[in-house]
Amino acid sequence: MERELAKCILFLSVCLGLVFCTGCSGRGNSIKMKGSDTEVNLAVNLAEQFATIDPEFNIAISGGGSGLGITSLLNGQADIANSSRPLSKEETKQFKDKGIALRTIIFAEDATAFVVHRDLPLEEIDVATLGKILSGEIKNWAEITTTDLPINIYGRQSSSGTHSFVKKKLDIEFSSAAKEMTGNAQILEGVKADKTGIGYVGAGYVAHEPTANESVKILKIKESETAVAQSPTDPEAINNRLYFFQRPLYQFVIEKSWDKVKPFIDFERSPLGEKLIEAHGYYNTQEVISD
Structure with missing residues (x-):
């Protein structure tokens, strides 16, 4: 199952990449999203639907865990890090030390x-x-x-x-x-x-x-x-927040990538995006925080 999911994600990335290349708009809307395995299936579904609305976007998605996504963001290897936890104090310091400004999005529960x-x-x-x-x-x-x-x-x-x-x-x-x-x-x-x-x-x-x-x-x-x-x-x-093990799901976005990422973020908050989030068993709650 994990291998099949990886193949599907790779196939999605390749297909979207081909569509982007054939569009040749020159906008440079190539987005890399990495991180939480909890969020990866939802992210792939959102990306598939978003590509039908704006095929000029190339959205490459991979999992590997929240820590990997955050590290990729820190190293300039991603535009969005999906995370099922907030940044640690050490990670926050690393971003500040590198002068990397972030926006934090809480997009689901x-x-x-x-x-x-x-x-x-x-x-x-x-x-x-x-x-x-x-x-x-x-x-x-x-x-x-x-x-x-x-x-x-x-x-x-x-x-x-x-x-x-x-x-x-x-x-x-x-x-x-x-x-x-x-x-x-x-x-x-x-x-x-x-x-x-x-x-x-x-x-x-x-x-x-x-x-x-x-x-x-x-x-x-x-x-x-x-x-x-x-x-x-x-x-x-x-x-009603009665379940002991519930938590917000985060997306961390590099500030310099915000303009090209924002249309996708807006799609997540659209009625269709909200329906997809709910269809995956999550609960809608959108909030953007500037770090």
Whole structure:
């Protein structure tokens, strides 16, 4: 699945590049977007639709994680960095030290879903117990379910914004035994094939994975043992900010690229762009901040 996605992104970039070249407008509207795997499927869909409106744009998109996107922006290898987390203090300092001005766009709200194999007898979990599982303190499902099997954790690399987000929300260090996967698709495939697995993915991503609901289940999350469990796929819970693992999604844009990027940003905020964002399981919230 990950390989197929990469091929699709490459194909999209090549096709858009060819269209741009044949347009020969000379406007130089070549945009490079890198970063969050949480946002990559949505970004590709937005780019496809935008290209039908303005085929003179060449939009090349790749994932690799929020950290990679931000580093690419810092090194002049991207115009837009998609990120599922804000800039760290160190990253903010690096941009200032290099004299690189940024604009920060909060363009959607995301929820992180925790998934287990469909056959595991577990429907919901509280935050404290989840933290003990992901940190390795709880090692066997028998401690919280009727299944006596060791727990396998499927997570992301440290460069992932989702990895950082979950770690900070739970205030833990991940178990050294946790498997580090390169993206949402790999995590889902791992949990689908492993009755002992647990992993975390973007709720929008899992909602649009055709076979996900047949093989995995999304756990409801409780902030405490006595709290009401909330689902990351429940719009009412997200709109009322009741789900513990929800967060804004960011796009960081280099100021000098703003003029050529702005038409695409405006498209994201258009009625069609908003519909696409919602169709991917995210929630609309647009805000532009000058850093």
